[in-house]
Amino acid sequence: MTAEPIARVRRFNRAVTSEVGALDTSFLGRGRPLGAARVLNAIGQGRSDVAEIRAYLGLDSGLMSRLLRGLEDEGLIETVAHPEDARRRVARLSAAGAREFQAYENLSDAQAEGMLARHPDPAALLAAMDLIASALGRDRVVLEEADPRCAAARHCLGEYYAELGRRFERGFDVSLSRDPDAGDMIRPRGVFLVAMSDGLPLGCVGLKGSGGAVAEVKRLWVSPAARGLKIARRLMDATEAAARGLGIEVLRLDTNSALPEAVRLYRTTGWTEIPRFNDDPYPDTFFEKRL
Amino acid sequence: MTAEPIARVRRFNRAVTSEVGALDTSFLGRGRPLGAARVLNAIGQGRSDVAEIRAYLGLDSGLMSRLLRGLEDEGLIETVAHPEDARRRVARLSAAGAREFQAYENLSDAQAEGMLARHPDPAALLAAMDLIASALGRDRVVLEEADPRCAAARHCLGEYYAELGRRFERGFDVSLSRDPDAGDMIRPRGVFLVAMSDGLPLGCVGLKGSGGAVAEVKRLWVSPAARGLKIARRLMDATEAAARGLGIEVLRLDTNSALPEAVRLYRTTGWTEIPRFNDDPYPDTFFEKRL
DNA sequence: AAATATATCTGACTAAAGTCAGACATCATG
DNA sequence: CATGATGTCTGACTTTAGTCAGATATATTT
Incomplete structure (x- = not known):
């Protein structure tokens, strides 16, 4: 430079x-x-x-x-x-x-x-535009509760799966993972949050409830165009608040050491590492947080 | 998407x-x-x-x-x-x-x-801005003859070396390569061209003459922000024109199969592959073009 | 019920931007 | 050297944007 x-x-x-x-x-x-x-x-x-x-x-x-x-x-x-x-x-x-x-x-x-x-590479041009628009509109990112099957949520999940495919050495196949039921991420059992910036979904997270006092955080993703803007942090805070409102007492999540930013976020926001609690083939790191 | x-x-x-x-x-x-x-x-x-x-x-x-x-x-x-x-x-x-x-x-x-x-990642923001500004100003890219030691040329060469370092499996060290003498890329022996877009250098190429009828094309590079805009093609055409003006009859160049876009460009613009003609450790592919 | 606050509307104004026709000096061309 | 083209300047004009001080009607508070 x-x-x-x-x-x-x-x-x-x-x-x-x-x-x-x-x-x-x-x-x-x-x-x-x-x-x-x-x-x-x-x-x-x-x-x-x-x-x-x-x-x-x-x-x-x-x-x-x-x-x-x-x-x-x-x-x-x-x-x-x-x-x-x-x-x-x-x-x-x-x-x-x-x-x-x-x-x-x-x-x-x-x-x-x-x-x-x-333009010879529209995808690259769009990525650059998303990055700049997100940087200029960083104060106008709003979190919204959404149905995990709506267009914005599907966009985020699609990007999330694609990114896991790139980041995991052996790729990622949703059908092998434990894909949560949409109903478990909708009130009253759970919630699904999308971070929107002037109409474009920039991130998401799901709270998958079971009806009991323990719930799982799933599908935390932030667009590469908006990394560093503290959106993941805001999504996690909002998820915790929603969980409290639903009477949930313990949150759990699984993740992978190939996603170091995520692991770092959990470590610095009060989560404690726990032993494996499921048999999903993809995660290798597990966290818990008492509310 | x-x-x-x-x-x-x-x-x-x-x-x-x-x-x-x-x-x-x-x-x-x-x-x-x-x-x-x-x-x-x-x-x-x-x-x-x-x-x-x-x-x-x-x-x-x-x-x-x-x-x-x-x-x-x-x-x-x-x-x-x-x-x-x-x-x-x-x-x-x-x-x-x-x-x-x-x-x-x-x-x-x-x-x-x-x-x-x-912004949390200024380098990424700048890259996105360069890409968009280059896309919007694509018609205003002008080729200029420059001294290979001027600021614009040094910027291009620095980016070029950095890119080779990323693309070659064992990295790239200029001092091991045959770095051409600046005097060989200045008239009357040769030329050095820079592609400028509203003040920002987006690409370069050197014509390294020896005083004789054979000259070498070196240091062809185009910024990632401007790939696909046919700048490499324009640089090569201008180099050939300059070589003709200097009375040069045969052009040669060495490149590497880790740079497939470059190899493809040479193959589709009248260059023919020839046997190795130097002992530089980096290139593995060699081309020649009669003017 | 009276006083106050709020939202819109109206009239009278100014500043900035832009348009147009013609005046004037200068240049290029036959 | 006459003619027409060019570049700038001036005066008279319009449109757009914006400001400000009331007027009016409706809502809220005391």
Whole structure:
């Protein structure tokens, strides 16, 4: 790494600024000023409360009012009083507004698709984008309880299995492992948590309950794009809190010494190593924690 | 990769847009409107011809004229007629303007430094940024003749040696290899080419001449951030052209089967495999091309 | 019920950005 | 040297974004 790190960050900034500038003008390309386009998009994304949009876009109340009136005159939105508080207003897209919003979506999709299509290694490009977006949005990673069979969870589990396949010398085959039943990782028996960053799942963990006082932590995974951001730590803390809420008294987990970051995390967060407690062929290290 | 690729690109766009927005407002933080700040920066970056700046920033001639007048009134720039064409004007920073430009530079540097400092793995972040910036600026990669001892060349060679160290089973030690003399890769004996993308060196190649009709191609390398963009191909084509210009009739090179992309490139671009022609311990494959 | 707080709207304003037509000087070409 | 093209400048204009001070209606608190 001889080249100046700061110069490289600034080169990156220049590159994306000109690209993003092109994106902005494409928004203007639909003959609508940026302010109005931003409000239309905010409404299209599901923000309906006018005050919420105002806070999100950082707009003055007077300006916001005029922008809404303009979109209404164009027939793109409708506003009504909030059912629970008649001072507030809620906005929603009309049929024409939905079409217009979709046109903006299509422009963005086309731009994104073009960028991928032009690159010789789209997977590498996506990995780099995920890394940067996760770094910039590190404060906006939220943990959500999810069904282990939902799309976000399946994405995480797929990546988790693929990574075990790469890291274990003899690969990894889920069918040989004791794949937990989804029902055991849903309330009231257990929970499944996904770490989401602006729509992209970046990590997961499962708490597999049995109905008794002992439960198992399974499937802890964090995307390579987000390692070092303390997401695993947050997932584990949230799992423990959920376990306490379910009346669980003892947590157990199995892992493998080929995953040293995981082992290190357990050792530094109050887990104690215990003898093997199952006959799964993959794990070689076992931990327990009393809550 | 279950998650929608296009959704991931758009997540990246959102993340950098808000970051770049924050950068823009920091420019406004110095009490100067964005237009004037952009012109000042363009001049600071060495663009002096007014027409060129106008084209670069996409400004109307009237607006440009007023922005220049404003900066002149502030005492930040001076404009004079172009020495070869009195219709055109050239602008340059005054001492006060240079200080003001430096203040903007420092803001940008601090922002870049902060981004790196906040990340757990700056090297990975930089690699991702290089990859994306190279992908976005792929059309702006230019080949330049350089001294093999200059900073850009040394950067490339350092990365090249490091990569050989990783790819060869027994590592790589330059001192055991036949390191060409810099003088042999400079005109009139040879050339050294560097592929530059907005200031960052992305690849290199050396033509090592001996004064005779036979010369050797050495040190072909392309940054992992820019693989697949046909830079190696362009470097080799430029090398051949330069060799022809130097009156060279036969090119040779040695390589290693641990570098299959390189071997594939040579095979598909008119090189023919020949018997070993040196006793360097590292190469195991040898090629020749008649010009 | 009165006082206060909140959310939106309206009118009057400013700053910045951008557009357009024409003036002017200079250069290139026949 | 006349003609047309080019680059900059000026004045008059519009659009967009944003600010601020009330006005109005509704909710919350005392």
